[in-house]
Amino acid sequence: GENVEQHPSTLSVQEGDSAVIKCTYSDSASNYFPWYKQELGKRPQLIIDIRSNVGEKKDQRIAVTLNKTAKHFSLHITETQPEDSAVYFCAASRGSYIPTFGRGTSLIVHP
């Protein structure tokens, strides 16, 4: 089955800095890679996703890049703000297979 590894487990940055979270996956057939944000005490919610036919996708201050050859994808957050503090989960899936989640990254943005 699919195996997703996520690093780092904790990331601490100063407000205004950039943050990068990386995930690797094992199943080369995986073709959908979402990122979820979970604020403290809340449910996980999708913030951005990418499909295997695209190398990069941006949405304002967040972007996701995908390297299919190396089987890794990354979440990039620029100009971080305190409200970006949360746990971020990556996932990988394909077709009708249920998604596999990474273990999560706790992002702390210091004012």
Place this chain on the structure above:
Amino acid sequence: NAGVTQTPKFRILKIGQSMTLQCAQDMNHNYMYWYRQDPGMGLKLIYYSVGAGITDKGEVPNGYNVSRSTTEDFPLRLELAAPSQTSVYFCASSYLAADEETQYFGPGTRLLVL
């Protein structure tokens, strides 16, 4: 649309008691999932269902049971509650077809077993 709803929001159980966590979705999603999330940890899949009448075990199914009699509802049953089942439980749903894999999560149920 209400999306994915869960009841109750919080519950305290005594060891050995049983309860059912309710989950419903109104998005006509075919896939539904139950996860547990321990403090500071990731999401662990308990059970999932690919459609009414079909369920399958996830990573941590022991101590739990599920049923899926309708597309909308996916209750999780805890039999003989144990302190190790203290956790936050999230129900989620998705429509696994081309370009529609996003999971939508419910607000969660916090369970404390004493």
